Amino acid sequence: ERLIKTFELRADAAVHPLVRSLLGIVTSKRSNLCVSADVSSCTELLTLAQQVGPHICLLKTHVDTLPDFSDSVAQQLRSVAQQHNFLLFEDSKFVDIGATVARQWERRGAWADIVTVVPIAGDGLLTAIAQAALDNSKKGVILVAEMSSDGALRSAEYQEMCRAAAKRFPHLVMGFVSQSSISQSPWLLQLSPGVSVSASGDALGQRYVSPECSVGERGADVIIVGRGVTTSSDPAAAAANYQQLAYSAYLERVKR
Numbered sequence: 001e002r003l004i005k006t007f008e009l010r011a012d013a014a015v016h017p018l019v020r021s022l023l024g025i026v027t028s029k030r031s032n033l034c035v036s037a038d039v040s041s042c043t044e045l046l047t048l049a050q051q052v053g054p055h056i057c058l059l060k061t062h063v064d065t066l067p068d069f070s071d072s073v074a075q076q077l078r079s080v081a082q083q084h085n086f087l088l089f090e091d092s093k094f095v096d097i098g099a100t101v102a103r104q105w106e107r108r109g110a111w112a113d114i115v116t117v118v119p120i121a122g123d124g125l126l127t128a129i130a131q132a133a134l135d136n137s138k139k140g141v142i143l144v145a146e147m148s149s150d151g152a153l154r155s156a157e158y159q160e161m162c163r164a165a166a167k168r169f170p171h172l173v174m175g176f177v178s179q180s181s182i183s184q185s186p187w188l189l190q191l192s193p194g195v196s197v198s199a200s201g202d203a204l205g206q207r208y209v210s211p212e213c214s215v216g217e218r219g220a221d222v223i224i225v226g227r228g229v230t231t232s233s234d235p236a237a238a239a240a241n242y243q244q245l246a247y248s249a250y251l252e253r254v255k256r
């Protein structure tokens with residue numbers, strides 16, 4: 001359990017300005033929900049962003065799955081994000097040597113506020129991102145420390161690597177994608193996918209827990225929900241429901 005519990009106090013302790021901004025959005029909108037916009041076209045992406053915008057703090061994308069993604073779409077998405085006050089989170093899962101990530105950056109990283117990194121290759125990758133980001137205070141990295149799926153690596157050594165990388169790059173790393181608490185540092189955030197109110201898994205090894213379990217028991221600060229929202233006939237209502245459940249679970253947690 002963290003000594004500093006509330007998002008407000010954790011924002012005050014934050015090193016990275018984007019952690020402060022994100023926690024400000026979370027508390028003002030009363031939303032610790034990130035919707036994972038895993039859709040098939042940019043039209044669907046922009047529609048979904050408008051629908052769920054009022055209910056989210058983050059919108060997560062995989063632009064390499066969108067054949068028609070372009071600078072103009074990125075710009076339109078940015079204006080929806082501004083209108084509804086959320087940040088843009090590209091799930092890039094950068095994993096390569098620094099020189100390669102520096103090449104991947106322009107298309108897959110430059111447009112978003114936050115990107116994901118799998119820090120198994122050493123410091124070169126994070127150094128490359130720190131150099132490529134025009135303004136480091138406006139660019140955040142989330143380290144993928146522990147995955148939700150069946151058979152995922154659960155390694156204390158790897159988790160220690162993630163903690164150490166966060167320590168070496170305090171002005172870049174905002175926290176972790178994980179299923180459990182990786183660090184007690186109040187300024188590092190835990191983002192947890194694998195959350196659903198109705199399903200327990202999919203046919204390809206994804207595993208789900210409820211929002212209450214993710215936030216209340218496993219320590220998620222922000223839950224990441226994809227299909228629980230995107231496959232609903234009413235994505236706005238589904239997002240509102242996840243928002244309410246996740247934020248109530250957070251409010252319960254800080255009382256303990």
Ligand code: 6AU
Pocket residue numbers: 036038091116144146147148149177193194195206224225226227228
């Ligand atoms: O809610 P879902 O299962 O439809 O979508 C979950 C989203 C997907 C995954 O690529 C992603 O979360 N994800 C991640 C991330 C964010 O890195 C890690 C993980 O362990 N599990 C997981 O599902 O877009």
